[in-house]
Structure formats: C-alpha cells, structure tokens
Amino acid sequence: MTPAELSQAVQAAVSAAVEAGELTVAVPEHVTVERPKNRDHGDYATNVALQLAKAAGRPPRAVAELLADRLRGITGVAKVDIAGPGFLNITLDTATAGALARTIVEAGEAYGRNRDLAGLKINLEFVSANPTGPIHIGGVRWAAVGDSLARVLRACGADVTTEYYLNDAGVQITKFAASLQAVANGHEAPEGGYVGEYIADIAKAITDAVPGVLDLPEAEQLQVFRTEGLKLMVGEIKRSMDEFGTHFDVWFSEKSLHDSGAVEQATSRLREQGHVFEQDGAVFLRTTDFGDDKDRVLIKADGDTTYFAADAAYYLSKRDRGTEVALYMLGADHHGYVNRLKAIAACAGDDMNHNIEVKIGQFVKMLRDGEEVRMSKRAGNIITIDDVVEWIGVDAARYTLARSSTDSTITLDINVLTSQTNENRVYYVQYAHSRMCAVQRNADEHGISRGAAEDFKPELLITEWESDLLGHLGEFPRVLASAGELREPHRVATYLEDLAAKYHRFYDNCRILPRGDEEVTDLTRARLWLADATRTVVANGLTLLGVTAPERM
RNA sequence: GCGCUCAUAGCUCAACGGAUAGAGCACUUGACUACGGAUCAAGAGGUUGCAGGUUCGAAUCCUGCUGAGCGCACCA
Numbered sequence: 001m002t003p004a005e006l007s008q009a010v011q012a013a014v015s016a017a018v019e020a021g022e023l024t025v026a027v028p029e030h031v032t033v034e035r036p037k038n039r040d041h042g043d044y045a046t047n048v049a050l051q052l053a054k055a056a057g058r059p060p061r062a063v064a065e066l067l068a069d070r071l072r073g074i075t076g077v078a079k080v081d082i083a084g085p086g087f088l089n090i091t092l093d094t095a096t097a098g099a100l101a102r103t104i105v106e107a108g109e110a111y112g113r114n115r116d117l118a119g120l121k122i123n124l125e126f127v128s129a130n131p132t133g134p135i136h137i138g139g140v141r142w143a144a145v146g147d148s149l150a151r152v153l154r155a156c157g158a159d160v161t162t163e164y165y166l167n168d169a170g171v172q173i174t175k176f177a178a179s180l181q182a183v184a185n186g187h188e189a190p191e192g193g194y195v196g197e198y199i200a201d202i203a204k205a206i207t208d209a210v211p212g213v214l215d216l217p218e219a220e221q222l223q224v225f226r227t228e229g230l231k232l233m234v235g236e237i238k239r240s241m242d243e244f245g246t247h248f249d250v251w252f253s254e255k256s257l258h259d260s261g262a263v264e265q266a267t268s269r270l271r272e273q274g275h276v277f278e279q280d281g282a283v284f285l286r287t288t289d290f291g292d293d294k295d296r297v298l299i300k301a302d303g304d305t306t307y308f309a310a311d312a313a314y315y316l317s318k319r320d321r322g323t324e325v326a327l328y329m330l331g332a333d334h335h336g337y338v339n340r341l342k343a344i345a346a347c348a349g350d351d352m353n354h355n356i357e358v359k360i361g362q363f364v365k366m367l368r369d370g371e372e373v374r375m376s377k378r379a380g381n382i383i384t385i386d387d388v389v390e391w392i393g394v395d396a397a398r399y400t401l402a403r404s405s406t407d408s409t410i411t412l413d414i415n416v417l418t419s420q421t422n423e424n425r426v427y428y429v430q431y432a433h434s435r436m437c438a439v440q441r442n443a444d445e446h447g448i449s450r451g452a453a454e455d456f457k458p459e460l461l462i463t464e465w466e467s468d469l470l471g472h473l474g475e476f477p478r479v480l481a482s483a484g485e486l487r488e489p490h491r492v493a494t495y496l497e498d499l500a501a502k503y504h505r506f507y508d509n510c511r512i513l514p515r516g517d518e519e520v521t522d523l524t525r526a527r528l529w530l531a532d533a534t535r536t537v538v539a540n541g542l543t544l545l546g547v548t549a550p551e552r553m
Numbered sequence: 554g555c556g557c558u559c560a561u562a563g564c565u566c567a568a569c570g571g572a573u574a575g576a577g578c579a580c581u582u583g584a585c586u587a588c589g590g591a592u593c594a595a596g597a598g599g600u601u602g603c604a605g606g607u608u609c610g611a612a613u614c615c616u617g618c619u620g621a622g623c624g625c626a627c628c629a
Contacts, residue, residue, distance in 0.1 A: 032569070032571095034569080034571095036571095036572075037568095037572080037573085037574095037575080038572070038573075041572070045571090045572085047570095047571060047572095050571080050609070050610085053609080054609090059609095060609070083572075084571090084572055084610095085571090085572085085609055085610070086609085087571080087572070130629085167629070169629085170628085170629045171628070171629060172628090172629055173629090254629095280627080281627085282627050283627095284627090293555080293556070293625075294625090296627095297626085297627045298627095299627085300627040301627055302627075304627085306626095306627070306628085306629085307628075307629045310629095331623095332557085332558070332559095332622075332623055332624085333622095333623060333624070334623095334624085335556090335557050335558065335623065335624060336556080336557070336623085336624040336625060337624090338557080339556095339557090360557080360558070362558070362559070362622080362623090363622075363623085403566080403567095404565090404566060404567085405566090405567085407558075407559070408558095408559065408560090408566080409558095409559075409621095409622070410565080410566080411564090411565065411566095412565090413564090413565080416565085416578085423565090423577075423578060424577095425566095425576090425577065427591055428577080428591075428592095430591090431589085431591050431592080432592095434589075434591090435588085435589065435591095435592085438588070438589055439588055439589095441588095442588055443588085478569085482569060485569090486569085490567090491567095494566090494567055494568085494576090497567090497576070497577080498567095498575095498576080501576080504592055504593065505592095505593070505594095507588080507592080507593085508584095508592065508593045508594085509593080509594095511588070512588060513588045514588090515588080552589095553589090553591070
C-alpha cells in the first residue's frame, strides 16, 4: 500500500464518519499521511484529527477515536493507535508494506511521477547571463537548479519550455565589441570594458576568421567585432551548457524584440490596458498600481526604448506563445526587479499571482585556501562554469549546487571539492546505486533472479532495516510532488541522501545473496525485489537532478 | 534613509505549522576470512541571532530589534 492510497483511505474514513452523523465537518481535500520520524509512532501518522477538531467542536482525541475504529477495518492495516494530542499512528501488516517493492519495480521510471501540473504550460527562464563573457559560478547554480526544476516539473506533468534570454542588444555588447577591438589592435581595454583571457582568445579567433578586419575603418571594424564576437561568445555559452547537461528549448534574442517592433507593440498594448502615461517627455508604465516602488520608463525622453520596455515585450512574447506561467529564476542582485516584473503582468491584465512567478536565488561563495574567491565578469579572475566542471566534474557540480535551497547562500570550498571528493554527498548516493548494480551482477552470475511477481513474498521483509527502507521508498512520490509544487528541486537531493543511507544500512545488516553453498530462499528473492525497487528510485531521483546513476564507480 | 533576502551543531547544509530540530565533514570509540569499507555501528556536539505575539502545537506564521548579503537609473 502506498502512502497515497492510505491517505485516501483515511479521507474515506472521515467521509464515512460524517455520513454516519458522528462528525459535522467538511471533508478535507487532502489528508496528510506521513512517515513519522520516530518508528514507535507506527509506519504512518496523520494529524487529520487535530486539524478537524476545532471545526467539529470536539476534542482532537475524540475525533481520533472515531476515525481509528474505521481505520482498523481497512485491509492491510495492522494497528491504529492514538498518541499525543490526537495523532493517529498507523501500522501496516508487513505483507502490505512490502508489496510496495513490487509496485515500484513494475512502475520503473514512471514511479514517483504525478499529474498534479498536467495541462499547465510553464515557461522556465534561467541563467540568461549576458553574452559578454563565460558563465560564472552564479550562473552555474541556476544551470543546475533550473535544469533540475524543469525535469521535476515535467515529472509532475507540466508542459515546460526552458528558455535562455540573450541580452544581445544594448551598450554592454558595444562595450564588449570595443574590448575585443582594443585587444586585437594591441590597445588598452576601454574604460569599464571587459578583460580576461577569453577576450584575447575571442579577438584572435575573429582576426583569424576575418583576415582583413584590422584594415577596415574604425566603425566597420567595431561592427565585425560586435557580430562575430557575439556569435562566438554565444557559441561558447551553448557549448558550456551542453557539456553541463543543461538544455534550453529556446535561446531568445533580446535584439529580435527590438528588430521586430515587438517592443513598440508592447508599449501600445500596455497603453490599451490603461496603465501607460507620459511625463517630462517620457512614456511610463504605472507599475505602482501593482506594488512597485516607482513607475518605470518605457520610452525615454530621447525616444529610445528602455531595457524595461524589452522586459515587458519579452513577457508578452512568452504569453503569446501559449505560456500560462512565466517562471523567472533571477540572482539575488536582481531581487529589485520582482515587483516591476510582476507589475508588467498585472498591467497586461494578467493575474500577477498566477501567470508570473519569480524565484530569487542567493549567491554562491567560493573559498580557496580559506579565502573567498571574488567573482567578477569584468575583472578577469572569474570562476567559470568550465573551471567548476574541470575541478569537480559535472555530476558533483550539479549535485552540490542543486542540493541546497536557493534561499540560502552556499559556500563551496574548492579545496574540499577538489582534493577530498568523497566528502561530496553525490558519491554517497551514486555509491548506493553502484552497490545495488553489483548485487544484481553477482546474482546474474549465479543464476539467481528475484523471480516472478506472483512468487514475491513481501511478508518476509520484516526487519527494521527493510521496513525503514520500504517506508522511505513510499515517500518518493510525495517528495517529488512537493518539489514540483514548491519549485524546490533540492528536496529530491535531500530525499536521496536519506534513501541511500537507509539502503546502506539495509545492505550491512541484511544479507541479500546466499553465501557459499547456502540455498537461494524466498527471502533472497524478496530482498532482491527490495534492492531493485531501491535502485529504481535512486536512479529516478538522480535523473531528476541531471546526475548519472553509475553501474560501476 | 527605504526595500528584498538570509541568520539552525565547530564547519557545510536539511527539516508540507506537528511528536525527542536531523545529516555529512571534523572529533572520540568500534566492525574488514569484503553480496564493492566511497560502507556500517556507537559517542559527543543546539536556549534554531534576541524579545514579544498568534496557535492544541512555532526553526517555520506576525511585530520589533540586532547582524550579514543585495537592491534602490529616462543604465543594460
């Protein structure tokens, strides 16, 4: 029996009590059934009686009593206790609990998925770093988290488009081109320009590819460095993302918004909605109507459109392309944009609490030899995505960056991640997977198989380690669902670490395969079912994080 | 000055408003005639920054304070 099935059973018990006139409450849509931390509290616990008590006008324990009697009648439920203020602690009989292993093995890759977000079209934009330099460590965090989130959302049934917004218009690109030009001509970098080896590399690539470029007039030369430099830099970013296993369905050009007239159209569309006004010769969007600190300029007094105007056009483009929820993942230095972005949606007549979501992520701090390594795209001594991959590998990088909540800053110690890789939790999880594969290989070599489903005897999985493992396996669907609902893929990583720990304990305490000339028993086969179920869930979880599940390490 | 976010073990991080706040690292002590020891067992380590409030119940929600990061352009 899965926790979801048990939850429905508890809900049915509430309905039955209401119908029998024993309770007068609205039957809750969702009944929380969870694995208690303390095993003395049974296999599963629900706080439903505590939550219904007030509405029912009865003491929690009295409500619990009513429900307990009904729950005891359910097939597979061995024991129901009332504890503390009114918790219902439910113990399943071992066969019912163990049968979950078969359910998981048979579901395979599909185990854990749900349809909670079915039919929801989500546009997930992340990274979107300026194409004026390599992706730095902050961008790497979004690459890991964003890509995992896309996978999680899809596993919850959502229709997700991942997108990278290329800021290929504007003064920073001109500055980038000027920096390339300066280096190519052996000049000092311009004021506020970009420096670093990559500038020299790209400049050289351009002079190699366009032989006569340095003989062109100044303005034409700059144009060549602009278009060619942008092309090369974007190519580099795409390559890095590809090597990092992060896929974007759409690479969206800001310049295309300007070239197509979409920016002007956006302004007139917002004007029709009645939130545009003019003042001091400029055109404003009245974002203060929807919680912004100040109104934002769309068209400057000199007639140029602002970056904000392009943002508005971009949002509208997402919506025009069928997006129901535009999900933005921004760095902490962009938190000031949240209100104005949401105001764009509201000004466009959308629901700012549904059609747009903005997730802010905190910075990544890196330490080397106990000193903080400062990241600065302009300084040249930056930590790039390629550096991170070279030092610790894609799996460790993705896992380390995705395993923590984006709400908190994280500190990566380069010395630890480079010299003592076994401290990284990803190895712990991957090792559990490898171990299970090794058991499978050994079983295969000896001609041992878990056997047919109808011969599986789940009631033999009675030890505390087997029970613990089974219970945790049952939690996976709930964890995945909440990771999707809360947009927090790190929950999957936390879950996997717990699952790996429970597997390792099971492995150490419960011999799976027979030793020497011992017989193959029903218990052998039952444990193979359990190990296979665990391997399935670990693999499913790692896939959600974009991390490989190795058969050997 | 205004605003956003954060503050949990020595360190790095967890914890749908639930029961005794959990892991890893580091530290102490054990388990290798090994289904792969990249493992396991045990120990020690906490007034969840401070003070109030809401609740049957608060690390979690609300208010104030302290500290840290970041943001406050007719820049992009």
